[in-house]
Amino acid sequence: MKIVIGGQVEKKSIEGLIKEIDPEIETVIKSDLDAAMAIKTKQADYYIGACHTGGGGALAMAIAMLGRDQCETVSMPGRKPDSAKVEQAVKDGKLAFGFTGDHMETAVPMIITAIKNKQ
Amino acid sequence: MLSMNLAELKQRLDLLVEGNVISSSARSITVDAFQHLLETLGIKDVEQAEMLFTHLPTALTRMENRETLDAFASETMMEEVRNSGSYHLAKEQVRRIEREWKGGLPETEKEFLYLHYTNVIQTNQGGEAN
Numbered sequence: 001m002k003i004v005i006g007g008q009v010e011k012k013s014i015e016g017l018i019k020e021i022d023p024e025i026e027t028v029i030k031s032d033l034d035a036a037m038a039i040k041t042k043q044a045d046y047y048i049g050a051c052h053t054g055g056g057g058a059l060a061m062a063i064a065m066l067g068r069d070q071c072e073t074v075s076m077p078g079r080k081p082d083s084a085k086v087e088q089a090v091k092d093g094k095l096a097f098g099f100t101g102d103h104m105e106t107a108v109p110m111i112i113t114a115i116k117n118k119q
Numbered sequence: 120m121l122s123m124n125l126a127e128l129k130q131r132l133d134l135l136v137e138g139n140v141i142s143s144s145a146r147s148i149t150v151d152a153f154q155h156l157l158e159t160l161g162i163k164d165v166e167q168a169e170m171l172f173t174h175l176p177t178a179l180t181r182m183e184n185r186e187t188l189d190a191f192a193s194e195t196m197m198e199e200v201r202n203s204g205s206y207h208l209a210k211e212q213v214r215r216i217e218r219e220w221k222g223g224l225p226e227t228e229k230e231f232l233y234l235h236y237t238n239v240i241q242t243n244q245g246g247e248a249n
Contacts, residue, residue, distance in 0.1 A: 008170040031169065033131065053231050056177025057170055064138025
């Protein structure tokens with residue numbers, strides 16, 4: 001499985017969190033545009049990204065390139081990640097996941113677990 | 120993308136407009152704000168512009184859709200921003216956006232813009248970003 005890390009912030013830390021959970025997952029850090037393109041062209045399986053404010057930076061480019069139905073906002077300011085919603089989003093076939101940087105330690109394990117459960 | 124010129128910004132914004140992520144009016148205010156920053160700093164490319172110039176049009180679109188932002192920049196963070204040497208320039212850039220936008224910007228939105236602008240201005244003036 002290959003995960004591309006886009007969004008705007010905490011890219012290295014997100015990569016580190018993914019590797020802590022499963023070192024065998026292939027990760028690559030890209031700009032938000034290149035990361036969304038990697039999903040569109042099937043060079044990667046999932047997109048994960050964060051931003052500071054939930055103002056759109058985490059997923060804006062992924063939504064533009066892939067469509068809203070492929071993207072899940074896992075958390076926003078004042079809305080913590082919810083594992084049931086993440087599980088459902090993965091089951092629904094969503095490919096891009098965005099959250100605010102301060103939620104990354106909760107959001108990343110939820111997303112990776114949900115993806116691994118689906119496989 | 121580490122630095123961005125006007126053509127690259129327009130390409131990004133066009134994708135966001137086509138994908139219905141941002142509005143056309145948010146696009147045009149963002150292009151104007153980018154050009155104003157280039158003129159202010161006397162540069163042709165903006166280093167580390169991606170975050171600010173994605174945040175700005177998505178924030179403007181959110182305001183246009185009357186969606187509110189519940190987040191607040193922390194007081195410690197804002198203290199740092201206000202003490203930054205580029206704070207006055209950041210405020211001037213945001214004042215211009217407010218004038219162009221006409222609707223006025225909520226204080227929370229302005230704080231995030233000051234935060235992003237001080238970082239970008241410091242980086243592009245050769246200083247250290249936070």
